[in-house]
Structures are given as C-alpha cells and as structure tokens.
Amino acid sequence: MAAATSTEIHRHKVKVLRSEEDLALALAKYTADLAHKFIKEKGVFTVVLSGGYLVSSLRKLVQPPFSGTIDWSKWYVFWVDERVPIHPNNVYAINDALTAERAAEDYEARISHLVSTNIVPLSKTTGFPKFDLMLLGMGPDGHVAALFPGHPIMHERRRWVTFIRNAPKPPPHRITFTFPVINSAAHIAMVVTGLGEINAVKAVLGGGGSHGPDNILPAQMVSPEEEITWFLDKEAASTCLGVEQNNDQYAECPKDCPCCCIVM
Numbered sequence: 654m655a656a657a658t659s660t661e662i663h664r665h666k667v668k669v670l671r672s673e674e675d676l677a678l679a680l681a682k683y684t685a686d687l688a689h690k691f692i693k694e695k696g697v698f699t700v701v702l703s704g705g706y707l708v709s710s711l712r713k714l715v716q717p718p719f720s721g722t723i724d725w726s727k728w729y730v731f732w733v734d735e736r737v738p739i740h741p742n743n744v745y746a747i748n749d750a751l752t753a754e755r756a757a758e759d760y761e762a763r764i765s766h767l768v769s770t771n772i773v774p775l776s777k778t779t780g781f782p783k784f785d786l787m788l789l790g791m792g793p794d795g796h797v798a799a800l801f802p803g804h805p806i807m808h809e810r811r812r813w814v815t816f817i818r819n820a821p822k823p824p825p826h827r828i829t830f831t832f833p834v835i836n837s838a839a840h841i842a843m844v845v846t847g848l849g850e851i852n853a854v855k856a857v858l859g860g861g862g863s864h865g866p867d868n869i870l871p872a873q874m875v876s877p878e879e880e881i882t883w884f885l886d887k888e889a890a891s892t893c894l895g896v897e898q899n900n901d902q903y904a905e906c907p908k909d910c911p912c913c914c915i916v917m
Contacts, residue, residue, distance in 0.1 A: 665857075665858060665881055665882075665883060666880065666881070666882045666883070667858065667882070667883040667885060667890070668882065668883065668884050668885070669885050669886070669887060669890045670884065670885070670886050670887070671886070671887055672886060672887075673710070673846050673886050675886075676710060676844070676846060676884050676885075676886050677709075677710050677711070677712060677713045678713055679884060680710055680711060680713070680788075680842065680844060680884050681711065681713035681714045681716075681719050682719070683842060683882065683884075684700070684711065684714060684786065684788070684842070685714065685719045685722065685723055687785065687786050687840060688700075688723060688724075688727075688728065689722075691785045692724060692727045696727065697727050697728075697729055697772060698727055698728050698729070698785055698786075699728075699729045699731070699772065699773055699784045699785045699786075700728065700729070700730055700731070700784065700785060700786045700787075700788065701730075701731045701732070701733050701784050701786070701787040701788065701830070701838070702730065702731070702732055702733065702788050703732070703733045703734060703788065703789050703790050703797070703798060704732070704734070704790075705790050706790060706844075706846060707788055707789070707790045707844050710844050710846070710884075711788070726743070728743060729743050729745070729767070729772055729773070730743060730744045730745065731745045731764070731784070732745070732746065732747055733787060733789065733798045733829065733830045733835070734798040734799040734827055734828065734829040734830065745760075745763060745764075747760055747828060748760070752826075753816035753817070753818060753826040753827060753828055754816050756816065756828050757812075757814045757815055757816040757828040757829075758814075760814045760828060761812065761813045761814040764782055764813060764814070765813075767782075768782055776837040776878060778837070778878060779833055779836070779837045779878075781813060781833045781834050781837040782813060782834055782837060783837045783838065783839060783878070784834075784837075784838045784839070785838070785839050785840065786838065786839065786840045786841070786842065787835060787838040787840070787841045787842070787877070788841075788842045788844065789835075789841060789842070789843050789844070789875070790843075790844055790845065791843060791845050791850055791853055791854075791857075791872045792822070792850065792853070793849050793850050793852070793853060794821075794853065794870070795853040795856060795857070795870030795871055795872045795873070796870075796871050796872070797835070797843075797871050797872050797875060798829040798830055798835065798871075799817050799820060799827040799828065799829035800829055800831075800832065800871040800874075801817075801820065801821055801822075801871065802869075802870055802871060804817065804821075806829070806831070807832065807871055807874070808832075809831045809832070809833075810831075810832075810833055812831055813830065813831060813833075813834050814828055814829070814830055814831065814834075815828065815829060815831055816828045816829070817829065832871075832874055832875075835875060835877075836874075836875065836876050836877055836878070837877075837878060838877045838878065839877065839878055839879045839880075840877060840879055840880050840881075840882070841875060841877040841880075841881045841882070842881075842882050842883075842884060843872070843875065843881065843882070843883045843884070844883075844884045845883070845884070845885050845886075845889040846885070846886045846888070846889055847886070847888050847889060848888045848889070848891075850889060851888070851889060851891060851892040852892065853870060853872060854885065854889055854890065854892065855892040856870055856872075856873065857870065857872045857873050858883065859892065
C-alpha cells in the first residue's frame, strides 16, 4: 500500500546517463543547482549522504566548473547511515567511538540541536527534520541507508535515528536515519550504477517487484515531500527500460512505469 501511494503522489524523474562519468557530471550539476537555490532562499544548504560508490559519484563537485561556484561555508553535511571519519566544520560525522545504540542517540541529539537553532527546520507535514537534499544509493536487495528488506526498523515511526545490530551485510552494527526523516526531505536523489542492482531498479521503477506490505523493498518506500530524481547509468537502467547493455538505442518506458525518463 505504501508503494502504491508513493507512486500516485510522486512521479519519479529518471535521468539515464550513457556512462558513469556522465552520471557524475549530471549529479554534480543537480546538487550544485539545489545548493544555490536553498542558499539563496534561506542562507544554508543541508545535505545528507550515504556512503559506498555514491561518494565517488560526487567527485565532480570539487572540480571546475562547480568547485569555484559553491559556497561550502553554507553547507551542512550529514551521513544517512555510514560511519565515516571526517571532522571539518559543518560536517556532522557519526561518533564511531560509541556503540551503535549510543551513536544513534548522540546523532539524533545533535540534529535536535540544529533544529532548535533553525539550521534544520521541521517539516510542517510530518513534524520530522526536513533536509534540503538526501543523496542515496541502493543495494542489490533494494535496501537504502541501513534499512534492509524485512527488518523491523523499516517500520520505525518515532525515532529520527535508530540502530541495527544484525545487519545482513557488513558491518553488522550500524545506525541509520528512519523513513520518516528520509521521506521528510525536500528532494531525494537515488544514484545507481552498474548491473548489480538492475533487478531492484526494475522492482521500483518498472513494476517488477513483489506485491504486498510484507514483500515491499525499502527503496519502494522512499517518497520525499517534493521530488525524487533517479540517476542511472545505462547498465542500471537496462532492465527497467528494456535495453540491451551494448545498445545505445533506448526503448521507451513501459506504459505502467511511474517515472518520467530522460535519456542523456
């Protein structure tokens, strides 16, 4: 039911890029444009990142022409689930010296402080923190952040940040934003490259997944307040769009595909 509601309310905008290099350029422009928009409107830009290959896909932001136009001092950067040891100002790293449970409590408290100082507003719709942009990847099983298929924390509705001790992939102990926070974001970019996630992409965008609340993939529950944009290379999009990997001619989306596909 949640996936159907999401599809009805939010059209998926999908950008299919010819190569990973083209994807990195498109993602940098998308992110830089949103940063300029929000900094102009409210003086800051709050962005949440996941780890893995997504960080590499953002590399163009620190290269010309983007690097010379971005006001990094206005950026507030958070991590959706990864423990990454970085500590510059305005980058809110997760405290990996704590247990997963304590780290989740600590991260939520730090975000709560930013809410109290109006750096991060609360969504008027949900009452949860509203970040300007979340940049998410997706696993072959359709997981996002540290929200895995069938795990009870998929359905956490009270906490902003929670923890998992038995993750099905390493590391077993993780912390993660919950879906109420993820879905309170103004914009979400889903970034997927390569062949590893093609079945999950098809399940979310092409209607090829299992139906029913017990079989829903976490990626099918992603539904931001304003817009979700998918950045796919042609390998990741091949099954969804019915395209052979080595064919540069893209078929049109299936008629029941809930996306608005733009081949670039």
